[in-house]
Amino acid sequence: MTERSMHSADNSVASVVRQLLRDETHAEHVRLNQHPLLRGITRSDYSMAMYRLVLVAYHHFYRVVESAIDRSLSSLTISFSYEPRRKLQWIAEDLEKLGIDPQDSHFFTASPLASLPVLNVGQLVGLLYTVEGSSLGGQVISRHLATHHGLTPANGARFFYGYGERIPEFWREFERFMDTTLIDDEAISCATDSAKKTFAMMESILDGCHAQQAN
Numbered sequence: 001m002t003e004r005s006m007h008s009a010d011n012s013v014a015s016v017v018r019q020l021l022r023d024e025t026h027a028e029h030v031r032l033n034q035h036p037l038l039r040g041i042t043r044s045d046y047s048m049a050m051y052r053l054v055l056v057a058y059h060h061f062y063r064v065v066e067s068a069i070d071r072s073l074s075s076l077t078i079s080f081s082y083e084p085r086r087k088l089q090w091i092a093e094d095l096e097k098l099g100i101d102p103q104d105s106h107f108f109t110a111s112p113l114a115s116l117p118v119l120n121v122g123q124l125v126g127l128l129y130t131v132e133g134s135s136l137g138g139q140v141i142s143r144h145l146a147t148h149h150g151l152t153p154a155n156g157a158r159f160f161y162g163y164g165e166r167i168p169e170f171w172r173e174f175e176r177f178m179d180t181t182l183i184d185d186e187a188i189s190c191a192t193d194s195a196k197k198t199f200a201m202m203e204s205i206l207d208g209c210h211a212q213q214a215n
Helices: 001-009 013-026 026-034 050-074 088-097 123-148 162-181 184-212
Strands: none
Touching: 001 050, 013 026, 013 123, 013 162, 013 184, 050 088, 050 123, 050 184, 123 162
16 A cells, blocks of 8 residues: 555545655755745845845746746646746736846856746646745735835735745645646656755856855
């Protein structure tokens, strides 16, 4: 009997899949949250200069990631709409409000990121788990940005506001998608590996922006 089937006797498959992914990516998640550009983002003394760098990093990350999501969904026979979940457009709104050009060498000088390949089902779910999970933490960040910096969804914090009050609904829908999609241990393994790589990719982009700040 596999680990998943043993746990399924007492728990829903969705909760088991979520817990497995959470446990397997815990170290990557903690390391990302402790990145120099992110670890103080809820503090009152967090600088707007660092916030701008975070938005630029996320712009470059989601530009590549959402392209891969679109191409992968087009090649797979699964029922999942990413359209209402698009985050690059939210980041673009924030960048425009703050007068930031994400291509400006003042913010980002790294080589353009390579396109991701078309992903299989497990890889796609792992990537989505990482980006959708970030929306949960974004709610907390959004409140602190409003309190400490006066940033609102209409004024520079649209990305972190995310789905707003609808986040429980969006997350439950994504959990159902994981439940019906990760149907065997091989798919779960692919998802776990993909989630870890997605965390690492985000960390690498943040590193590039942080290095630029130091120059």
